[in-house]
Amino acid sequence: MREDLPLSTISRSIEGFIGADEGDRTKIPFLPTPQGKGVLPDDHPLNTSSARSAAIIGADVVLLVGARLNWILHFGEPPKWSPGVRIAQIDISPEELGRGTADPTLSIHGDITSVITQLKTYLSDYCHASSSWSNTLSTSAAQNLAIARAKASTPTSPLTYHRTFTLIRSTLESLSPGGAENLVYVSEGANTMDISRSIFTVSQPRQRLDAGTYATMGVGLGYAIAAEMAYNHTHEASPSPSSPSIRKRIISLEGDSALGFSLPEIETMSRYRLPIIIFVINNGGVYHGISDNTPAWGTDWWDMDKEGKRRDILLASTALGFETEYDVVARGLGGRGWRVVDEEGLIGAVQGAWEHRDGPSVVNIIVASGAGGKLEFGWLGKGKGKRSGGKISIPKLPKPSSHGNMYHDGV
Numbered sequence: 001m002r003e004d005l006p007l008s009t010i011s012r013s014i015e016g017f018i019g020a021d022e023g024d025r026t027k028i029p030f031l032p033t034p035q036g037k038g039v040l041p042d043d044h045p046l047n048t049s050s051a052r053s054a055a056i057i058g059a060d061v062v063l064l065v066g067a068r069l070n071w072i073l074h075f076g077e078p079p080k081w082s083p084g085v086r087i088a089q090i091d092i093s094p095e096e097l098g099r100g101t102a103d104p105t106l107s108i109h110g111d112i113t114s115v116i117t118q119l120k121t122y123l124s125d126y127c128h129a130s131s132s133w134s135n136t137l138s139t140s141a142a143q144n145l146a147i148a149r150a151k152a153s154t155p156t157s158p159l160t161y162h163r164t165f166t167l168i169r170s171t172l173e174s175l176s177p178g179g180a181e182n183l184v185y186v187s188e189g190a191n192t193m194d195i196s197r198s199i200f201t202v203s204q205p206r207q208r209l210d211a212g213t214y215a216t217m218g219v220g221l222g223y224a225i226a227a228e229m230a231y232n233h234t235h236e237a238s239p240s241p242s243s244p245s246i247r248k249r250i251i252s253l254e255g256d257s258a259l260g261f262s263l264p265e266i267e268t269m270s271r272y273r274l275p276i277i278i279f280v281i282n283n284g285g286v287y288h289g290i291s292d293n294t295p296a297w298g299t300d301w302w303d304m305d306k307e308g309k310r311r312d313i314l315l316a317s318t319a320l321g322f323e324t325e326y327d328v329v330a331r332g333l334g335g336r337g338w339r340v341v342d343e344e345g346l347i348g349a350v351q352g353a354w355e356h357r358d359g360p361s362v363v364n365i366i367v368a369s370g371a372g373g374k375l376e377f378g379w380l381g382k383g384k385g386k387r388s389g390g391k392i393s394i395p396k397l398p399k400p401s402s403h404g405n406m407y408h409d410g411v
């Protein structure tokens with residue numbers, strides 16, 4: 001992991017270059033990148049995560065502290081960012097400076113701890129108080145939070161991402177003896193990673209790991225094993241009465257596609273009896289699945305139609321199998337598995353997984369597929385002259401035929 005002290009500080013004023021740890025005094029809003037989550041608590045009043053889009057498009061001047069100007073920050077480019085934005089970068093790696101739209105004349109090569117300390121000295125009297133900027137951000141945050149709260153509190157069938165994550169979080173926090181601070185989250189996927197980032201808030205650094213620097217899928221289970229070893233095993237090698245016992249539960253939030261990239265690592269977890277809890281957010285696809293309740297996904301899609309002709313509809317390249325049984329796979333790899341389709345089942349599975357201390361647990365959660373929605377990939381629009389992102393239409397499956405409805409009735 002490179003972004004070990006990442007924090008993006010967003011300011012509308014050039015005088016506003018200052019470390020966000022001084023945010024209380026300077027009143028400069030800040031936006032943590034995923035790996036910077038927890039350096040300052042997610043509930044800090046100057047944290048603009050809930051108004052991310054408004055903060056990015058509205059910022060005139062940005063201090064990029066130890067973070068890469070990569071896809072996570074839309075490369076600093078319009079239309080997400082304002083065309084005239086000036087981005088000053090502090091980084092310990094010289095090759096990172098001046099990449100993308102960062103202004104090389106404003107770049108500082110150095111360790112961010114010492115650079116921020118110097119900035120604090122120079123800007124000791126600085127206070128950034130712009131009521132219009134803070135109003136813009138707080139209005140946007142309030143709107144976004146209201147939408148998110150409504151989604152989180154509305155029971156749905158099938159389950160949705162927001163509702164699922166809200167229930168997982170509240171159940172885990174009620175079970176964790178040390179509360180939220182003793183939970184460490186690893187996440188990979190698209191919706192899975194993006195939505196979980198806002199719901200599983202953290203208050204300390206190193207409580208969350210997202211996909212690799214280039215959005216690389218397939219690292220999540222390896223990260224979870226590493227986190228388990230780092231937090232719960234290295235200290236056992238040299239026990240000292242003075243060092244507090246550290247025991248954090250490692251939770252991996254995996255999209256069904258993301259999980260598939262390194263699924264056999266569940267066997268590694270079993271072999272070493274690592275009590276990692278994996279939640280698979282199973283929508284049957286990359287971003288979107290193609291069906292919520294088709295009884296015979298395979299036959300409807302692939303077999304003969306009424307006239308006896310083979311259907312010539314091709315699956316979207318982003319489609320995965322219908323309600324694949326990752327819970328069964330987990331059992332085959334030596335772990336425990338639960339299949340979940342409703343709230344009651346989900347809460348029961350979280351409790352069961354929490355109690356299993358002898359190896360990995362996999363909770364396979366069937367969520368709404370998002371069938372019929374449009375997919376938009378930012379990176380598809382990065383070719384010459386194209387700035388709007390690529391779009392792919394996800395076709396809907398034909399209506400369920402006479403095979404009956406295989407919709408679930410419980411765990």
Ligand SMILES: Cc1ncc(C[n+]2csc(CCOP(=O)(O)OP(=O)(O)O)c2C)c(N)n1
Nearest residue numbers: 189190191192215217255256257258286287
């Ligand atoms: C190694 C690698 N291959 C492919 C991709 C492209 N990619 C981006 S997100 C994603 C998976 C998203 O689907 P899923 O994990 O099921 O999450 P969802 O959005 O459905 O919740 C993939 C394959 C990638 N980021 N990394």
Ligand SMILES: [Mg+2]
Nearest residue numbers: 255256285286
């Ligand atoms: Mg998926």
